Amino acid sequence: MDLTTTLVAQIQAQMQKTVLNATPQYTLNHKVEDTLSDGTGADKADLCVEVDSSLGVGANTTIDLAGSLSDIFGDAVTFARIKAMLIENESTDADAVLIVGGAGANPWPGPFQDVSDKIEVRPGGAALFFCADATAWPVVGGASDVLKIENESGANACSYRITFVGEAA
Numbered sequence: 001m002d003l004t005t006t007l008v009a010q011i012q013a014q015m016q017k018t019v020l021n022a023t024p025q026y027t028l029n030h031k032v033e034d035t036l037s038d039g040t041g042a043d044k045a046d047l048c049v050e051v052d053s054s055l056g057v058g059a060n061t062t063i064d065l066a067g068s069l070s071d072i073f074g075d076a077v078t079f080a081r082i083k084a085m086l087i088e089n090e091s092t093d094a095d096a097v098l099i100v101g102g103a104g105a106n107p108w109p110g111p112f113q114d115v116s117d118k119i120e121v122r123p124g125g126a127a128l129f130f131c132a133d134a135t136a137w138p139v140v141g142g143a144s145d146v147l148k149i150e151n152e153s154g155a156n157a158c159s160y161r162i163t164f165v166g167e168a169a
Contacts, residue, residue, distance in 0.1 A: 008032070009033075049069045049077050051164075062147065063162070065079045083130060083165050086126065086127075087127045096123050096159075099150040101116075101148060107148070
């Protein structure tokens with residue numbers, strides 16, 4: 001499989017304000033972009049997996065990054081490092097909050113400072129983490145390879161999609 005990945009995070013904003021007899025405008029365009037070519041090392045990746053699922057009321061699950069995933073072609077995927085992770089909460093119910101991180105056993109620290117850290121992804125929201133260096137976020141099978149996903153809602157199911165890009169070696 002040949003893989004080319006483009007990673008983009010961008011905020012664009014147009015601001016204006018009437019001051020005296022003028023309306024000055026300001027355009028903000030903050031964009032971070034990188035392209036990863038096929039392979040391993042800096043600015044490279046050779047694996048891509050998308051997990052599209054849902055969790056019932058108050059439910060949780062774990063994703064084993066080194067043992068339970070398959071790519072779109074049905075091939076087993078074992079990550080050695082993650083270069084990018086895009087988490088999207090596809091739910092529209094106001095209380096369907098997705099909590100990511102803090103697995104009890106073999107937690108993957110990923111972009112978090114500590115294995116017990118968690119992030120909250122609100123309904124309709126997303127979080128993108130990426131790094132292009134050779135080290136990236138290591139995954140160690142049986143030691144630090146599990147990402148916990150939790151539906152904090154006590155009333156509604158939560159649909160989510162998480163895409164991982166990384167390397168097998």
